[in-house]
Amino acid sequence: MSKDKFTILTSTAVPLPVENIDTDQIIPARFLKATTREGFGENLFRDWRYTSDNQPINEFVLNNAAFGGKILVAGKNFGCGSSREHAAWSIYDYGFRVVVSSFFADIFKNNALNNAVLPVVVSDSFLAVLLEAIQKDPTTPVTVDLVNQEISFAGKRETFEINAYKKECLINGYDDIDYLLSLNKEIREFDLSH
């Protein structure tokens, strides 16, 4: 599957200052019954966004017209819980291309990277000022520069880590299967001798 290419993104950002957001909150299990990858955005954070009789919950940030953009900024330990890739699909399908947090759960991080969503890990202090700034002024532009591994807003900046291989994949829109398929012969030999 060819993926979007990612180099640099400037966008407003959506603050979600909650810690330990688990994949059941990102996309509740009852929405995992689809057999395609599309359409999950509608149910992103479903139970925080809507009441049980499907009325929008006004206090929730995704229902607040003041906030929008392609960057989600969330509290520590984002994406813990199940391995459902649907969590990454729903974030992508909703329109986010970046999630910023001070800590990500492992499987989520991998799933995000496999689906053209860039997880950006920042320090706790940077996260705190970023959240404060976008909550105060929702029009604050935030720039995520993958090439230089830097996130910046309103004159503040911080560099972030990303694995060199994943970075190359994101910049070029490659995926892991392309690479593994190129090893087919070696894998066959391994399977037989193993």
Next chain:
Amino acid sequence: MSAQKPKTIFEKIWDAHVVKRAEGYPDALFIDRHFIHEVTSPQAFDGLRQRGIPVFNIQRTTATADHNVPTKDQHLPIKEALSRHQVETLRKNCRDFGIELYDLGHPFQGIVHIIGPELGLTQPGMTIVCGDSHTSTHGAFGSVAFGIGTSEVEQVLATQCILQYKPKTMKIEIKGTLGKGVVSKDIILYIISKISASGATGFFVEYAGEAIQQLSMEARMTICNMSIEMGARGGLIAPDETTFNYLKGRKFAPQGEAFDRAVAKWKQLPSDSGAVYDSVLTFDAADIAPMITYGTNPGMGMRVTDRIPTVEELKEINEQKSFKKSLEYMGLEPGSALLGKPVDYVFIGSCTNARIEDLRLVASIVKGKKKAAGVEVWVIPGSKQVEQQAVKEGLNKVFEEAGFELRSPGCSACLGMNEDKVPPGKYCISTSNRNFEGRQGPKSRTFLASPLSAAVAAITGKVTDVREYI
């Protein structure tokens, strides 16, 4: 020639499965055993179709239907349209690609992490993956087993490999012997309560120490199952005589002389003395009591006799907000005790605690007694084989006399994808592994506990210290 550097069991298994290691790239890791189920596989099969490629090695792939399946009237078509569609899609995919499927009604059907071990498909020294985070369960046999996402399921189907960076290693040692009424579920809930729901992120855990070695295979699986609940990539336990005895004679385990040869190989697996871990934690079994969770992540647990912390007692200031939100959701007061708290539902099931030993534990408590009025009790066996064994031993009778029924196997109320949902606001004491908001149904409230603690709550109708009961 210099002597080889001592290795951990994890490193031995990992290194033996690297097909290609290239500078700057993740390792291409060969996967011995791939389990699939209906929820996380359909998009992966579509990926294969789009690329026009087959499954790399169907012998290494096993499928079952578990997440969506009803636990009553399993012989009838699934009522709920989307669930039915997902199971039917799995059937079609298995047919199209030639994969063995243990479908509803098949004697081997069950929760994916229960059937792998009981069929002997799970063996020491293997690499095992499944599109499901509780794949860590299989680590109880001394294998490197971990959950993956659907893109990775597609990788494994297409190439029998997965691209992975080697995680760091952690050893968690439990010294001493467990007290009365304390079982393996309590050990793992205790560990997670101590190190938090993210305390092992980035690590692959090896559980060791006397208290672990004394456990049966099934009890070991409960521990490894919940490794993911502290963020670990996976968890394992070195294989020993308990492991070999469990595997001997299982359907897909090596047979006869091949078994002896396999055992000789498996005996090489345990960590070398002097092997170095990135982190080592030690706990004392005497400190562990029957555990229960009070919040909405598995790290929010305590001894059943303790009280919930107050906001001021939290170690990290920035956790206060999520802590308050969590207790509000649970309808509980900071600083209060849980003992005596009435429960509405009791769920005995899931890949954590739905094996035959778990059902025996439950039966040992409820035998000759009746469930409390107003409490609804679900006993969902982990597999068809567990169900049949329970019937053979007459456990179904014990349950019936107590006023609850033994249903058909599946994930059930562990995640509420089928009809088995805990209603909004109701309290459920559950032997499963997750107490997240809405996990057992929208607005449901979950207390995670051992099968013993769940069984005693079914009888008393409230959170009870099982030690006073046995």
